[in-house]
Amino acid sequence: MDSLRVCAGIALSLAVLCTSGRPNVIARESATGSLTGRVHVVAHPARRLATAGAYPGRIVGIQGERETSELDNVVVFVSSAMQVDSTPQRVSIRQTNEEFIPHVVAVTAGSTVEFPNDDLIFHNVFSLSRAATFDLGRYPRNESKARTFTKPGVIKVFCHLHSHMSAIVRVFPHPFFAVPDREGRFTIPTVPAGRLEVAAWHERAGEVTHQATIESGSATELTFSLPLTDPE
């Protein structure tokens, strides 16, 4: 558990240069700034389980535990209501060793998520979420099925064959989101200037929202602390 704890870093390099060379719809409309910062995830022991202890039988055949971080499951995004179309993406959530990898993906509306099966066994992909209720059915190794998510929201994806498998697809109506790196650093370039609400989200911690004023051409820094405690 301690390994998952990311210690709070205060000093951040101010100079995060954002390159405006890549295509961006916002850039065309108005002045933009960039959003950078760090996310601290404080794991709550009571909410965490050592998987190996709970159902040892279910992880037989898995060669070693993949090094993961809860930061991989965090998404930082602009939560102010805005609709900014952007190019649909195509991302993958692989089904490897009875696990959806990555556990969390964030895409823009209209993007397609593929679910390739890397395992020797059948898998299934389904969701009961309102934003996208679907069932891709069972399929074997090396097959892949895809689903295009048009409606923004949180879509929880499960495997009907392996109840411990789950993944989350976050669909945003805009492209202003990022997943922190292993140190918790994130950067969202070309965010429209102005007062915005920015949230860091984790499936169990929920959202932590900060107000930010994005100034054109400059980098705004935010620090999020996500306690993975019971939000209630």
Added chain:
Amino acid sequence: MTTPAASRSPRLLVKVLCFAFAVIGCVIVAVFVLFSWQTNARLTRAVVENMESSQLRFAGIDARLRREHTLQAMALAENPTLKAAVDTYYSERANEHELGQLRSTVETELAKLQAIMAVPALSVTDVRGVVLASAGPNRGDWPAGARVQLRVEENGAPVETVVLRNGHPYRATAVPLVLGRDVVGEFFLASPLDDAYAVNVASEARADIAILLDGRVIASSTPPSQRRALEGVALPLSGTIVLGQDEFVVQRLSSVDSASVYALASVATAARTATSETGWVLLLAGAGALLMAVGGSWWVARTVARPIDRLSNSLATMAKARDFDRPLQPTGGSRELDTLTATFNELRTAVSLAEAESEAAYLGVIGALATALDARDPYTAGHSQRVADLSVAIGRQMQLSDPDLETLRLGALLHDIGKIGVSDAVLRKPTKLTAEEFEQIKLHPTLGARILKPLRFLDAQLAIVELHHERPDGRGYPYGLKGDAIPLFARIVHVADAFDAMTSARAYRGALPVATAAGELWRLIGIDFDAQVVQAMAALPIALTDPSPNDDAAAADRPSSRALVQFPTRPAAHTAQHAHLALRRAE
């Protein structure tokens, strides 16, 4: 010796019997009491042991059931739909009013599972402990939206717990719903801890069951009274408690959170069962022992009492017959009794001797009286003694036994004792008596009998005294008896009396010669005298005194000169020869 009065004391036999019976009865009762006490102690031990084994058995069953429950719960908790629904529900809780479909998905899944499991209540909560849906007959206690405290083990293992829902205690197996490495909710398999459950457990544990939550009885298979009594009793893990007047063995079977399941067994109930089984055996054994006790006591009592009975019977017989001549025979029953017999015999001898002495003294007095009586009249001096001597001689000739001869002698000696009541004037009248005076004389046999009657040892002589003037022809006095109606002794004395009177001088005549007197005897056989007696007398050698002729009255006192004269064996012709005769016993 007095006749033994009917005593009111109990018979020895009865007494010994009662005593022996009481002793053996006491022993039996003591054994019974001891046995009962022992039985109780042993039964308590047995109940405790039974309870311990019951606890072991129950623990085994319980552990198995718990494991099964746990495994079932774990398997059910892996239901992917359930997990997906719960997780999705949680992530979309912000729009709770739009989650009806998710909720009904969970409900449907639970209903399916419940149909398989037949658990009173199945319930699923989200990660906050809020009930999403429930199924089962008791789902009313687990309504959606209600809060249940989460019981999550760090390693995700199922937890046995007691949950209060709507005031009803439930025993629940709580399994976390794990998604990946996170808990997304909890799955409860719950059974109410009610009386039905207690009764069910009781049948498994084979003992009464009480389920306590924080010291309060929440369910039990016992009657309400015992249930009330159990409240507020500090129950030990195992041991005995007293409820009311009954002793109970208590054993804690299992414990979950603050709820404990106790097994209770009444020692008295067990004792009743065991006692009723052995009761008959005990009763029969007791009855047998009592019977043997009666028999044994009877035998002992008889052994002890019988010689005493025999002794007292022979004593009673002896006293009744006034026969103290024969000594008592030793009973041989016991040394004490033999000593008693011997002592009695000594006493008897001493008393007999004393009696004989006093009899002799009596006789001496009476003899002296008779002599004195004879001496009232100079003509009859020595008469009684002579009649006695002659009577004995005749009796001996008639081959009477010695005791009869003694009776005869005494009777003859006393035959004229009644003359004590005849006045001197009549007795000593030298002239012929008037009829009136003769009547007075005739009273003397009756009078004599009356005098001697109180002297019981002279009973045999009474007849001689009373009847010595009776005659075979019935013309005698006082009764005029005839022939054989007159006792032999009286007939003998009558003859001897008449002979002595005839051969003695009287104031109005001289003494008749023996031959003359003998002639008279012969002549009056069958009239005045008995033939047998006269014939016996005729066979006697007679010591004859020959006083001088014409002897006067004074001459009667003199000792006669001795000469043996043969009494005539036949009636002879009358001889005028006068002679003084005196009869002496021929030696």
